[in-house]
Amino acid sequence: MTNAPVVDLIIAVHDPLRPIRRAVESVIAGMTPERLRVSIICHGIPAGEIQRQLEGIDYSCLRIIEFADGIASPSGPFNEGLRQATGDYVAVMGSDDWFEPGAVDALVSHVERRSSEVVLVRLRHQSGEVLRNPLVRRNRTRDLDVVSDRLFYRTAPLGLIRRELIERNGLRFNPAMLVGEDLEFGMWLWSHASPIDFLGDSPCYVIGADSADRVTMTPRPVSVAMYPLAHLIDQPWAMRLPSRVRRALAVKLLRIHVLGALRARGDEADWERPALAEFSGLVDRIIQFGPGCLRPFARADRSVLEAIRAAPDVQHVVGAMVARSRAPRWTTIVPRNPIFLFDRESTLVRYLLYRVAR
Known part of the structure; x- marks a missing residue:
């Protein structure tokens, strides 16, 4: 592909037993290479172990990248994915997680119509509970205010982020932290990015609970x-x-x-x-x-x-x-x-x- 996609989506995986196929299939459904590229960052594991799980998936802009830093934190693979991204927007997700049908299309379609710096997606747990963060003002979906719309309650930067904003300000996940590596990243975004939009009626990003050793729950x-x-x-x-x-x-x-x-x-x-x-x-x-x-x-x-x-x-x-x-x-x-x-x-x-x- 000669042209950059609209969105570079980064999935970090550190264990070949994680349900990576579910994550990938939820992302690429209905997408074209011009709109979305998926980068799977294999953190300390061979790329071949992940490739075997993805056999039969026909998507020309799916790339699998090996990365090793010896640190038990998702910061490294996420930062590597950001370093290799060229799309107008970037997004990150965990290998345990997935998008409901239509969620990715709603996000990409939104930034194709409107040049937001950040677009937040709704979240829910695998159990079905929809998370009320951010707890925005009634019917508020565009031009969110960090205080009035309680953006700080969304810790993880899940959604689409304009890549130029990240590069211009040198934003990265903190590799020195074994937990909470996304706290500063997210808090900086909510207090500096503008405009920030929220797809409050769209399908959700689902936080998976399959893995007993999920890093964020340890x-x-x-x-x-x-x-x-x-x-x-x-x-x-x-x-x-x-x-x-x-x-x-x-x-x-x-x-x-x-x-x-x-x-x-x-x-x-x-x-x-x-x-x-x-x-x-x-x-x-x-x-x-x-x-x-x-x-x-x-x-x-x-x-x-x-x-x-x-x-x-x-x-x-x-x-x-x-x-x-x-x-x-x-x-x-x-x-x-x-x-x-x-x-x-x-x-x-x-x-x-x-x-x-x-």
């Missing part, structure tokens, strides 16, 4: 799991963001990553004092990074965050989590100051938007 030590957050808020570009944007980012980090880690490690046996002290310091830094970020949190959640911030003691923090699990319903919804009950980031507003989005 439990990690606190220091490893939280390092991407600490690295992110230290970046000069992040510190230069407007205060409203830093506040929104801080809320997301605390709500999804910090409280999520606490729920996953509720038992005292899951904590070591040095890790807890490090965790406490990180919470304090995030709160300083996004002034006012605690205001929209419900009373129960705010009490947990303040407990770990003020007293990095295992029993104290576990006790706060136990109290959270037994808290009256209203304290899990209402902030300390009721004036923030209808804040864009409040629990009540999120519940209402979830209801409207159904």
Whole structure:
């Protein structure tokens, strides 16, 4: 092929047992080489092992590339795919995942009609649950705003991204991170790209759950799991963001990553004092990074965050989590100051938007 495709789609695979054929077939259905090229980056495995799985697939712009860096992270193969891409847009996907029929065509057709810098696709789990992230304003599909449309809640950059935007700003997945390698990449995109569109009525990108050893689901030590957050808020570009944007980012980090880690490690046996002290310091830094970020949190959640911030003691923090699990319903919804009950980031507003989005 002499001309570059509209989209270069990159699939990273590190295990020949992954359902790569399912992923590829979901991507190329109805596509032509002029519109889409698929690059399978074989991470530390021979290309022949993947070729055998794809026998019989007739697609002239399917290429299989061997890549090895000795690092147990998808950053390397994704970055290699970006390096070799020449299309107007790029996209990444995992080998466990697939697109519902019509999803890829909807994405490519959108950028053929409109020169968006980013186009987000809907997500759902293999179980069927559709993910409400980003939780956009009602009926909002174009020219999304990072704060008003809660873009930070979409961590992974799944969709189409204009390649020139990536190259001009030197964006890459962080190979130093075994987990959370896409956090900074995604947060930079949502706070800088424009316009960003969302195909809120299109078929979905499906997050597969077939593999027991899926990298993103593997439990990690606190220091490893939280390092991407600490690295992110230290970046000069992040510190230069407007205060409203830093506040929104801080809320997301605390709500999804910090409280999520606490729920996953509720038992005292899951904590070591040095890790807890490090965790406490990180919470304090995030709160300083996004002034006012605690205001929209419900009373129960705010009490947990303040407990770990003020007293990095295992029993104290576990006790706060136990109290959270037994808290009256209203304290899990209402902030300390009721004036923030209808804040864009409040629990009540999120519940209402979830209801409207159904």
